[in-house]
Amino acid sequence: LDVVLRAFAPIAETREGAESASALREHAAALIAAVEREAWDGAWYRRAFFDDGTPLGTHAAAECQIDAIAQAWATISGSGDTQRATQALESVEERLVRWDEGLIALLTPPFDRMEHDPGYIKGYVPGVRENGGQYTHAAIWVALAHAVAGDGDGAVSLLDLINPINHALDREAADRYRVEPYVIAADVYAVEPHVGRGGWTWYTGSASWYYRVAVRNILGLDLVTEDSRRYLRIDPCVPKAWTSWRVTYRDGDATYAIDFTNPHSVNRGVARVTVDGAECEDRRILLGSDGTHEVVVEMLGAEPQDQ
Numbered sequence: 447l448d449v450v451l452r453a454f455a456p457i458a459e460t461r462e463g464a465e466s467a468s469a470l471r472e473h474a475a476a477l478i479a480a481v482e483r484e485a486w487d488g489a490w491y492r493r494a495f496f497d498d499g500t501p502l503g504t505h506a507a508a509e510c511q512i513d514a515i516a517q518a519w520a521t522i523s524g525s526g527d528t529q530r531a532t533q534a535l536e537s538v539e540e541r542l543v544r545w546d547e548g549l550i551a552l553l554t555p556p557f558d559r560m561e562h563d564p565g566y567i568k569g570y571v572p573g574v575r576e577n578g579g580q581y582t583h584a585a586i587w588v589a590l591a592h593a594v595a596g597d598g599d600g601a602v603s604l605l606d607l608i609n610p611i612n613h614a615l616d617r618e619a620a621d622r623y624r625v626e627p628y629v630i631a632a633d634v635y636a637v638e639p640h641v642g643r644g645g646w647t648w649y650t651g652s653a654s655w656y657y658r659v660a661v662r663n664i665l666g667l668d669l670v671t672e673d674s675r676r677y678l679r680i681d682p683c684v685p686k687a688w689t690s691w692r693v694t695y696r697d698g699d700a701t702y703a704i705d706f707t708n709p710h711s712v713n714r715g716v717a718r719v720t721v722d723g724a725e726c727e728d729r730r731i732l733l734g735s736d737g738t739h740e741v742v743v744e745m746l747g748a749e750p751q752d753q
Contacts, residue, residue: 448474449523478525490537491516496562509560512541513553518587549634550585573637580634582652593663598684598713677730680743686711699736708745717746
């Protein structure tokens with residue numbers, strides 16, 4: 447909600463005036479203050495509170511001690527306390543990322559017999575779908591959080607972990623996964639004897655999230671509009687081992703062959719962008735032309751532009 451309020455404020459400012467926009471921003475700030483005051487659990491953020499004030503997503507509970515969504519969005523939102531948000535992602539790595547099983551669980555331990563009713567999620571048996579299995583939306587948000595934090599190695603490793611292709615690299619893996627390895631599954635089971643089995647396919651918005659994170663946050667291609675002009679902003683976040691790569695970007699009748707060089711093995715930071723030999727001072731490519739253009743992006747460890 448904080449992200450939505452802050453994103454909508456500029457729109458409200460143009461339509462309803464500064465007072466309305468200010469109210470939205472003030473409400474967003476109040477929400478963040480309340481979260482930091484009430485929802486920090488010591489090593490991660492609590493997910494929610496029941497009507498009687500009992501926290502959901504706390505180490506003191508027997509079920510759902512930690513939930514991935516709250517931890518990922520503490521970083522993605524840009525509003526969480528930096529040290530706490532970093533620690534929360536480390537807790538996700540420790541408690542929810544299951545490298546051997548090839549999945550990122552939504553929460554642990556699953557709901558089963560707790561007195562408070564969390565709603566429909568408890569209708570799934572423990573370890574299946576949202577109830578302690580991999581809920582792929584949240585899994586991708588965990589990868590996105592690492593990219594936002596500048597950890598290209600972690601982000602790409604997590605995307606590789608949940609990439610369906612990597613769930614069917616041999617017959618044994620394919621027999622365990624049991625669904626199409628060329629589309630994103632909405633969920634992956636995390637309970638025996640079905641650990642690693644894919645759930646619903648062809649029915650999930652997480653496919654578009656995966657594509658968005660790969661293109662915008664890893665490769666760093668971001669379309670922006672300013673003064674009625676369209677730009678392609680370049681700000682990749684990649685593994686340090688990526689020393690060079692090429693992206694072909696098409697915009698209408700124009701084609702941009704973008705060569706990236708990373709000689710100092712950094713995760714992030716664009717030092718220089720040139721288009722047909724001419725340097726772009728703001729590291730953005732003005733779109734709207736035609737023909738083929740040669741783009742060179744040099745990563746030298748400089749500070750990235752604001753998101």
